Amino acid sequence: GENVEQHPSTLSVQEGDSAVIKCTYSDSASNYFPWYKQELGKGPQLIIDIRSNVGEKKDQRIAVTLNKTAKHFSLHITETQPEDSAVYFCAASSEDDKIIFGKGTRLHILP
Amino acid sequence: EAQVTQNPRYLITVTGKKLTVTCSQNMNHEYMSWYRQDPGLGLRQIYYSMNVEVTDKGDVPEGYKVSRKEKRNFPLILESPSPNQTSLYFCASSLTGRQPQHFGDGTRLSIL
Numbered sequence: 494g495e496n497v498e499q500h501p502s503t504l505s506v507q508e509g510d511s512a513v514i515k516c517t518y519s520d521s522a523s524n525y526f527p528w529y530k531q532e533l534g535k536g537p538q539l540i541i542d543i544r545s546n547v548g549e550k551k552d553q554r555i556a557v558t559l560n561k562t563a564k565h566f567s568l569h570i571t572e573t574q575p576e577d578s579a580v581y582f583c584a585a586s587s588e589d590d591k592i593i594f595g596k597g598t599r600l601h602i603l604p
Numbered sequence: 605e606a607q608v609t610q611n612p613r614y615l616i617t618v619t620g621k622k623l624t625v626t627c628s629q630n631m632n633h634e635y636m637s638w639y640r641q642d643p644g645l646g647l648r649q650i651y652y653s654m655n656v657e658v659t660d661k662g663d664v665p666e667g668y669k670v671s672r673k674e675k676r677n678f679p680l681i682l683e684s685p686s687p688n689q690t691s692l693y694f695c696a697s698s699l700t701g702r703q704p705q706h707f708g709d710g711t712r713l714s715i716l
Contacts, residue, residue, distance in 0.1 A: 529707075584703070586701075590701050596646040
């Protein structure tokens with residue numbers, strides 16, 4: 494079955510710098526890759542997603558890239574702000590719609 | 605406002621005492637699901653429902669039941685809770701497909 498690895502588990506970046514979180518997946522049939530942001534005491538929030546027919550997608554300061562050949566995808570956050578501090582989860586989903594989550598990255602934005 | 609509402613938010617109970625966690629969504633979504641979140645294990649799907657009266661097992665269904673009698677509600681039932689079900693639980697919904705779009709704010713269950 495699908496396995497999703499996420500790195501790093503913790504990431505600290507200076508405010509204003511960029512943050513990159515990487516995920517790899519094992520099932521070449523996976524075709525949908527969402528990213529979720531979870532703030533303290535809240536449920537995960539879908540922030541961006543990408544499908545396998547697209548290599549990159551941007552939404553303001555966040556972007557996701559997908560390399561199907563290497564089976565990895567990444568979340569990029571530019572010009573980080575204090576409110577970006579949260580736990581971020583990647584996920585991969587295939588044709589049967591089953592979704593597997595990575596174990597999360599705790600992002601700290603340092604003042 | 606689009607919402608997935610879970611109740612209760614916190615519950616401490618004892619082994620074997622049946623409990624129900626309610627979940628309701630106001631977006632007319634067809635698809636609803638339950639997840640548990642444990643340290644080091646991430647989010648794992650317990651059960652999902654593609655529509656009224658249609659439910660199916662996720663990755664960790666043992667010890668749980670669900671029902672979907674109405675489109676908006678998807679309760680999670682623990683008939684005989686055990687300590688290994690102590691966890692943070694999330695209900696989620698989406699318009700179509702198993703990939704969750706909206707999550708509730710979670711229910712923290714402690715089974716003593």
